[in-house]
Amino acid sequence: xxxxxYIEREVLAHPRVxxxxxxxSGCAEVVCDRYTEIFNPKSQSFRLQKRNPALILALKQCxxxxxxxxxxxxxxxxxxxxxxxxxxxxxxxxxxxxGMYRSAHFVVFVNYEDFEDAIRGQAQTHxxxxxxxxxxxxxxxxxxxxxxxxxxxxxxxxxVENAWLELRTKSTQIRCLTGLPASDNIVVAFSFTPEPISNxxxxxxxxxxxxVEAMRELQKRGWRAxxxxxxMVHHPEFEAQYEELFSQIFSRIDLSAIHSVTLGAFRMxxxxxxxxxxxxxxxxLLAGPLGKTAGVISYTPGLERDIxxxxxxxxxxxxxxxxxxxxxxxxxxxxx
Amino acid sequence: xxxxxxxxxxxxxxxxxxxxxxxxxxxxxFRVYSGDAMRLIVTGVGKxxxxxxxxxxxxxxxxxxxxxxxxxxxxxxxDRPLGQGVHAIRIVDAATERAWYPxxxxxxxxxxxxxxxxxxxxxxxxxxxxxxxEASGFYSxxxxxxxxxxxxxxxxISDNREIKSGAVTKASVRTLIHDNASAVxxxxxxxxxxxxxxxxxxxxxxxxxxxxxxxxxxxxQKHQLEDLLRRWYARTEEPVWNEDLNRSPSAKAAMARVLxxxxxxxxx
Numbered sequence: 001x002x003x004x005x006y007i008e009r010e011v012l013a014h015p016r017v018x019x020x021x022x023x024x025s026g027c028a029e030v031v032c033d034r035y036t037e038i039f040n041p042k043s044q045s046f047r048l049q050k051r052n053p054a055l056i057l058a059l060k061q062c063x064x065x066x067x068x069x070x071x072x073x074x075x076x077x078x079x080x081x082x083x084x085x086x087x088x089x090x091x092x093x094x095x096x097x098x099g100m101y102r103s104a105h106f107v108v109f110v111n112y113e114d115f116e117d118a119i120r121g122q123a124q125t126h127x128x129x130x131x132x133x134x135x136x137x138x139x140x141x142x143x144x145x146x147x148x149x150x151x152x153x154x155x156x157x158x159x160v161e162n163a164w165l166e167l168r169t170k171s172t173q174i175r176c177l178t179g180l181p182a183s184d185n186i187v188v189a190f191s192f193t194p195e196p197i198s199n200x201x202x203x204x205x206x207x208x209x210x211x212v213e214a215m216r217e218l219q220k221r222g223w224r225a226x227x228x229x230x231x232m233v234h235h236p237e238f239e240a241q242y243e244e245l246f247s248q249i250f251s252r253i254d255l256s257a258i259h260s261v262t263l264g265a266f267r268m269x270x271x272x273x274x275x276x277x278x279x280x281x282x283x284x285l286l287a288g289p290l291g292k293t294a295g296v297i298s299y300t301p302g303l304e305r306d307i308x309x310x311x312x313x314x315x316x317x318x319x320x321x322x323x324x325x326x327x328x329x330x331x332x333x334x335x336x
Numbered sequence: 337x338x339x340x341x342x343x344x345x346x347x348x349x350x351x352x353x354x355x356x357x358x359x360x361x362x363x364x365x366f367r368v369y370s371g372d373a374m375r376l377i378v379t380g381v382g383k384x385x386x387x388x389x390x391x392x393x394x395x396x397x398x399x400x401x402x403x404x405x406x407x408x409x410x411x412x413x414x415d416r417p418l419g420q421g422v423h424a425i426r427i428v429d430a431a432t433e434r435a436w437y438p439x440x441x442x443x444x445x446x447x448x449x450x451x452x453x454x455x456x457x458x459x460x461x462x463x464x465x466x467x468x469x470e471a472s473g474f475y476s477x478x479x480x481x482x483x484x485x486x487x488x489x490x491x492x493i494s495d496n497r498e499i500k501s502g503a504v505t506k507a508s509v510r511t512l513i514h515d516n517a518s519a520v521x522x523x524x525x526x527x528x529x530x531x532x533x534x535x536x537x538x539x540x541x542x543x544x545x546x547x548x549x550x551x552x553x554x555x556x557q558k559h560q561l562e563d564l565l566r567r568w569y570a571r572t573e574e575p576v577w578n579e580d581l582n583r584s585p586s587a588k589a590a591m592a593r594v595l596x597x598x599x600x601x602x603x604x
Contacts, residue, residue, distance in 0.1 A: 004425065004440045004448070028448040030425050030437065038437045045483040048533060052441045105439075277566070281535050287567035289599065 002106075004028045004054040006038050011059050016110040016148075020057060023146055034058070039086075039103045047279040049104035050091055055146075060084075060109035064118035068133060071327050074187070074226065074260040076131040076164065080122060083137035084109050084149050090139060090170055091203035093285050094231050097137065099272025106138075108147055116156050123163040132157075135168025135189070142171035151176045157185050168228060170205045172214040182222030187259045189226040190215050192249060194241035197233045201285055208245065212252045224259040230327065231266035232307055233285065234299055242311050250318040261319055264327035265307050267298035298329050337403045338524045339393050340376040341386060341478075343470050346506045347409050348378045350514035354521070366392050374524065383429070383453055383473025390477040402534055404486040404527035405478040408520055410494035410509055411451065411468040412501055414461035417493065421446030421516045422466050423523075424489035429472035430454045436475045441485040442526035445519040451489060457501055466491050483534070486527055492516045540565040543576060551587035561587075564594055571601045 005027050011017050012031065021029060032038060035058035068079040086107040087097055098104075109115075123130045134140045134149075144150055150167055154177070157165045168189045177188065193201070195208050206214075215225045227249060235241060266285075268276070270292060277286050291300045298304060308326055315324050342348045345367070351357070357369035357376055366389055367378040375397055379389030390405065397403070416422065425448040427436045440448070450465040453472035461467065471489045478487045492512045495501040543565055547553065553561060568576050576594055584590035 006437065028425055028440070030448075030450070032426075032435070032437065037435060041436075041479070041484065043479040043482070043484045044439070045485055045534065047535075048441055048483065048485040048530060049439055051530075051533065054440060279535070281539070281566050282570050284570050287570035 001052075002027060002055045003052070004030060006030050006032050006035065006054060006056040006105075008035055008056075008058045009033055011057055011110050014057075014059075014110050016112070017057050019148070020055075020108065020110070020146055024055075032056075035107055039101070039105060039107060042102065044102045045279070046098050046101065046104045046275075050098075053087065054105045056105050056107045057110055058107055059111050060114060064115045065122055065132065068131075068136075072133075073131060074166065074262060074325050075322075076129050078122075078126045078128070078130040079133065080131065081133040081136040082115055082119070084112060084115060084134070085138035085143060085147060087137070088139045089142045090205045092170075092205065093201040093203075093280065093283055094233065094266055094268075096268050096272050098279060099268060099275040106143065108143075112149070112152050116153075119156065119163060120160055123160045126162065129162050129164055129185075131164045131166065133166045133168065135166065139169050139171055140167035141169040141173045141176070141188075144171075144173045144176050148176070151180075154180055154183055154186065158183055161185070166226070170202065170211065172206045172210050174214050174218055177218060177223060178221050182224075184224075187224045187226050188215070188218050189228050189260070189262075191228040191230070192245060193229070193231075193233055194235075194238075194245040195248075196241060197235065201233065208248060212249050215249075216253050219254045219257050224257070225253065226258065226260040226262070228262050229311065230262055230264035232263060232311060233266055234289070234303060234307055238307065239310055243314060246311075246314055246318060255318055258319055258323060260323050260325060261315060262325045262327065263308065263311055263315075265299050265304045265329065267296050267329050270295050270297050273297040293329055296329060301329075304329055337397065337400070338374045338527060339390075339397065339403055339405045340374065340520070340524075341379060341389055341393070341405065341407045341470075341474050342376065343379055343381050343386065343409050344509070345378055346509045347513050348376060350510055350517055351376060351408065351520060354514070354517035360396075363392075363396060368393065368396060373528070379470070382455070382469050383471075386470035386473035387477035390474055390481070394481045401537065402482045402486060402531065404524070404531055405474070405482055405488070406520070406523055406527065407471055407474040407489040408513070408516075409468060409470060409491055410504070410512060411466040411491035412458055412461065412495040413449070413466045413493050414464055414497050416447070416449075416466070416496060418496065418499060419512055419515055420493045421519050422449035422451075422491050422493065423447070424449065424451040424466075424471055424475075424491070426450045427471045427475050427489060428452050428465075429476075432472075434472070434476075436472070436479070436484075438475065438488055439485045442488075442523075442530050444488065444490075444526070445522050446490060446516075449491070451491060459501070461497060466493065486531060488523055488527065490516070490520060490523055540569055546577065547587070547590065550582070551584070551590055553587045557587050557591070561591060564591060564598070568594065568598055571598070
C-alpha cells in the first residue's frame with residue numbers, strides 16, 4: 001500500500017497525475033524537482049524500501065525506446081524495449097532490478113504520448129515488423145489498475161501495423177485486455193518458474209495456476225499469448241519440476257494458438273549480483289552453483305547447457321520448434 | 337541502537353527522563369546520555385552543530401554502520417497547532433535549497449510535513465512548512481553512517497502565526513517535548529524493528545576469525561573466505577568447521593575442502 005506519492009513539479013498539472021493520485025486517498029503528496037532526487041541517492045536500502053515502497057510520478061525526458069540486448073527477442077529482426085515504469089510490485093529474489101536500482105520505489109513516467117511518438121518513429125524507420133518489449137524494468141500489467149498503461153497502448157499498436165508489443169507479466173491483471181477486442185500485434189507473455197521455485201523466490205506473485213488461467217482466458221478471447229521461462233532456476237529436482245510446470249501450463253492452454261516460448265537460465269551482470277548479495281547475503285539462490293562468464297554471473301556453461309537442453313527437449317512434446325526462442329549466455333556473452 | 341539528536345538541553349530533559357537515560361561522563365564537547373539501546377546527544381542550535389553532533393555521536397558510540405538516527409526538536413509552522421507532532425517528509429536547506437526525502441518505510445506518528453532548515457529564527461512564515469534550524473545538518477551527516485530509511489526527523493510545533501516564536505519559553509518547550517515523548521518512543525520502536533530487517537554484516541565473523549587464527553590468509557584469500565562462508569551458511573546450518581578441515585595444511589587447502597563440500601549441498 002502506497003502511503004507517499006512524490007510528484008515532479010513539471011507534471012503537477014498532467015491529467016495522468018490527477019488520475020493516478022485520485023486512486024490513493026489519504027496519501028501524502030510531496031513535490032520534488034526531479035525523481036532522481038529520491039530514486040538515485042546512494043544511502044538507500046532496496047531491501048528495506050521493498051517493505052513499503054512509495055510511488056513517484058515523473059516525466060521521462062529522453063531515451064524513450066532502446067535497443068534490446070543481443071539475443072533477446074522472439075524471432076523478430078528489430079527489437080526495442082521501453083519502460084513507462086521502473087520497479088515492480090512483486091519481490092522476486094532473482095530479479096536484476098534489485099541490483100540495478102538503488103531504490104525500490106515505483107517510478108511511473110506519465111508522458112505516455114512521448115513513448116508513443118518514439119514507437120511510431122522507430123516503426124517508420126523499418127519496413128518489416130518491429131518489436132517493442134515493455135516488461136524489462138517492470139511488470140507490464142501488475143500495476144495496470146493504477147497506470148492504465150496497457151489500456152493506453154492497445155490502440156496505439158492497433159494503428160501502427162508493423163509495430164508489435166510484448167506485455168510481459170506475472171500478474172493476472174487482464175481485465176484491461178479482456179474488455180477490448182483482441183489485438184493482432186500484441187503478445188501477452190506470462191513468466192513462469194515451477195511452483196516450488198515460485199513459492200521460494202517469487203514473493204507476492206500469483207500462483208502458477210492463476211497465471212495459467214489468465215493466459216487461458218486471454219486465449220479464449222482471441223489474444224496472442226506466450227510463455228516465458230526466464231530465468232530458469234537450477235535445483236537438484238529441476239527436471240521433474242520443469243516437467244510438472246510444462247504439463248501444468250500446456251495441458252490447459254490452446255497450444256495451436258501459442259505465440260512464442262522463450263527460455264533462459266538465471267544470469268545477471270556481476271555488479272548487479274554483488275549488490276543483490278549485499279541486500280540478501282542469506283539467500284540460497286545467490287549462493288550458487290554460479291560462475292562468471294564475460295562479466296555475467298550465471299550457472300557454469302555446462303550446467304546452463306544442461307538446463308536449456310533438457311527444457312528445450314521437453315518443450316518439443318508440446319510446441320513446435322519455431323515458436324521456441326532459447327537464450328544461451330554462452331552463445332551471447334552478456335545479459336540484461 | 338537508536339541515536340537521538342536534539343539541539344537544546346530543554347528539549348533533551350523530558351526525553352532523558354522518559355527513556356531513563358544517564359549522562360555519559362566520557363563524552364567531550366557535547367552532552368551525551370545513554371540508556372537501554374539508546375543514546376542522546378545535545379548538539380546546540382543550528383545545522384552545523386547538528387551535523388557535528390551526529391559525527392561525534394557516531395564516533396563516540398560503536399561507530400557501527402546502520403544504526404538508527406532520530407532528530408527531535410521544536411519547529412514553527414504558519415498554521416499547525418502548538419504541540420502537534422510532524423515528521424519530515426522532505427527536508428530543505430533554506431541556504432542551499434538542497435533537499436532530502438527521508439523514506440517513509442515505517443508508520444510514523446504525527447503529520448507529514450516539509451521541514452525547512454533556516455539559519456536564523458523565522459519571524460514571518462512565508463510557506464506552509466515547518467521551520468527548524470537543525471534538520472538539514474542532521475540528515476546530511478547521518479546519511480553518511482546509515483541507510484536513509486533508518487534516519488527520521490520528528491518536530492513538535494512550538495509557534496505559529498498566532499503564537500509567535502517570542503512567546504516560546506523553556507517551560508513550554510519542555511511540556512511540548514514531554515507530551516510527544518510517547519510518539520518518539522513509537523518511532524524508536526519502529527526503527528528498531530526496521531533495523532532488524534537488514535542483514536547482519538558480521539553474521540559469520542566468529543567462524544571467519546577461527547580460520548584466520550588457524551591459517552595465514554592473504555588479503556585476496558580473506559575476501560574469498562568471506563564469500564565462501566556467506567554462501568555456505570546461505571545453503572546450510574551445518575557448521576563448516578570439522579576435524580577433516582582442521583587438518584588442512586594451508587588456507588588454500590582449507591578453502592578447497594570447504595568448496596568441495598559446498599558443491600555437494602543442495603540449492604533449496
